[in-house]
Amino acid sequence: MDYVHLLVFALVIVAFSALLYVLWLNGYLIISRKTAALFLGLLRRKGRCKVKFASCNGYVKKVIKIDESRNYTFNFNGNISKGNVIAEIQDKSKNILLQLDKNNSESAIDLDKDSRYYLVLRFEKADGNFELTWN
Numbered sequence: 001m002d003y004v005h006l007l008v009f010a011l012v013i014v015a016f017s018a019l020l021y022v023l024w025l026n027g028y029l030i031i032s033r034k035t036a037a038l039f040l041g042l043l044r045r046k047g048r049c050k051v052k053f054a055s056c057n058g059y060v061k062k063v064i065k066i067d068e069s070r071n072y073t074f075n076f077n078g079n080i081s082k083g084n085v086i087a088e089i090q091d092k093s094k095n096i097l098l099q100l101d102k103n104n105s106e107s108a109i110d111l112d113k114d115s116r117y118y119l120v121l122r123f124e125k126a127d128g129n130f131e132l133t134w135n
Helices: 002-025
Strands: 030-035 038-042 048-064 070-091 096-100 106-111 117-134
Touching: 096 106
Parallel strands: none
Antiparallel strands: 030 048, 038 048, 048 117, 070 096, 070 106, 070 117
């Protein structure tokens, strides 16, 4: 009987892991390695993320779901009162394809719907808010 319980437990772990992986690939899970006095963010909307933060250090990473292969324009509109915030688009090999901040606020890039891309937000002792949009 103990083997049956062990097998059921292993199957539950495998099913849960598979569910998390599918959620990650579709952009519903976020990896966050940051410290902040305040962090409020809307990161799950298509074509937009909006964040407000105080005393923030670290990064946030999520998969971006691309519906069609074409040229996308990314806009970084922010009010950063202290520190620095960088928004990066990376490919699945972690190569930086695009990098935006308050000094470089707009850029365009060709993306392929069959590839996986990541949005990485990097915070360095930052206070303020920003909105990143793409179309």
